[in-house]
Amino acid sequence: MRAVVLVGGFGTRLRPLTLSIPKPMLPVGHRPIVENVIRMLAAAGIDEVVLGLGFKPEPFVEAFPDGVCAGIPLHYAVEPEPLDTAGAIRFAAEHAGINETFVVVNGDVLTDLNISALIAFHKDRGAQATMHLTPVDDPSAYGVAVIDDLGQVQRFVEKPAPGTAPSNLINAGTYVVEPSVLRRIATGRKVSIEREIFPLIVDDGGLYALATNDYWIDAGRPEPYLQANLDMIDAVRRSAFAPAIEAGAKVDPSAIVRHSLISAGALVEAGADIKDSVILAGAIIRQGAVVHGSIVMGEVGNGASITDTIVGATGSVVPGVTLVHALVPDPTLL
Template sequence: MQAIILVGGEGTRLRPLTLHQPKQMLRLLGFPMLERVVERLAAIGVDEVVLSLGYQPDAFIARYPDHRIGTVKVRYAVEPEPLDTAGAIRFAVDKGNVHGTFLVVNGDVLTDLDVAQLVDFHLDRGALATIGLVEVDDPSRFGVVVTDDRGRAVRFVEKPPRDQAPSHAINAGVYVMEPAAIERIAVGERVSVERSLFPQLASEGTLWGLAQRCYWVDAGTPASYLRAALDIATGRRAARVREGVRFPVESRPPGGETCYLGEGSQVASDAVVDAAIIEDDVVVGDGAVVRSSIVLEGARLAPGVRVEHSIVGAETDVPEAVELVDLAVVAPSTELAPGQRLAGTR
């Protein structure tokens, strides 16, 4: 089976981390986010993916020059200009030679949604397109999809008040499609799947949705990216952890949660690392404290640095005694002075 993975966005919500690399290339315990998505697809029989590229496409092409991610074949569809979601899918279908029933996945969505069940449901209903839906307790931050008793999508409601929501099922960013659903769009046309294509299919009675209650994170913001990483590190979400790393970190405090320490990283003997992700080739200096945070590859934390519930970007030098707290996000472009305190700043 083939799948299109949408990875063309600029990742503006994750800046400054994404100023010099696409968000799907950000690490999650040793692997780029994209590889975690592909790994899940491979497990249900996907043997070829088309990466729908726009922003910094060379980062993907350079990472996978042999056109493979694990056992999965990779094709590239580089948009000449932003085409929005449906336009991007149409372009990828054409450039990637996609045929037959196929999957579409947002490249920053990490989920345990049962995709095989979604495909079976789609085929059983004879749908042109089927939306994977996730049941959430509070749908007020999302758009919800209302379906009939058999799962046919009938309407969409954007960010309803929690106590007035007609549904708690939100779009999970995972779709099953037939070529006929997308071929009505001209190649190169700018069209939204959420605002245009899906409402059109719903009006024709050919759009369906299957709701599941499962793990789901849109890792496109600092808070959700941090949550996704910590969920893996602490075992709240089962996922592969790269072999050959020390796991957990010996320097965590007694009773501290599991940590991840990447290859080549060095943690001073008196540093404290608790419920944190330290990627490859990181240096954590004397007396530094890292709690509930991500420190990406090649970063250097000087002595006395404190990082709590924050993210340090790749190759970032954090000067002595700097404090990063309350979801501060820093990158090499961030100007930092010794002893400076950043709270929720990026």
């Protein structure tokens, strides 16, 4: 079975990190998000992954020059223009010649879902499409489903107003889809699977959903992206783990590192204090700098202090300054 992984988004919510790298190529646990996704698919027996590409396809090709990731062959489907979720799925599937049941995954979703169980559920129900659902406290930012005892979706509401959601079970971004669904997706324009296609399938009685309590996180925003990394060292994942300090990171013995990830290629100088943070490849934390609750790709100067701050690859925090809830550089000024 093949899978389509949607990785064509712009990653605007993760700027300035995504000014230099596409969101799915940002590391979680020292591996690109997309590699984490593909490893999950490989565990379910997926034998080819189609990457639905749009924004900055070059980094994906450069990262996997032999066209293989986690032992799985890759097929690149580069959209000529943004086509939204359903349009991207149809374009990628047809580009790769998919003509049988396939899996679709949003490229910024990290989960311990048993994909094989989702596929089996889909086949058992004879569904046109099946989605994974997960419970959340506030479903207003997501697509919300109401299901019956057999898992048939009775209603699907995309991003309901706060307090109006019909349930707390949200679309978790992993689907099993029949090729017949592709014919329902118009070509030549943007088409949303959540707003246009799922409601059509609900009307036909062909949309099913499997709700689970498996680990799940949407790493497309700064707070959950940071959390997704910290989860990799906190042993909360069933299927993934990463060392706090990756081999190849240079950390001075006098630096204090607490509950943080530091990737190969990063430099942490003497007396630095790092807590609840992610220090990515190429980052430089200068002598005596304090980094708490932050994500750093660039440089934090001598004696500077940053809290809940994101420093992009071109960002530089000047020595001695104190920043809280800052973006460096500020994307709104670029």
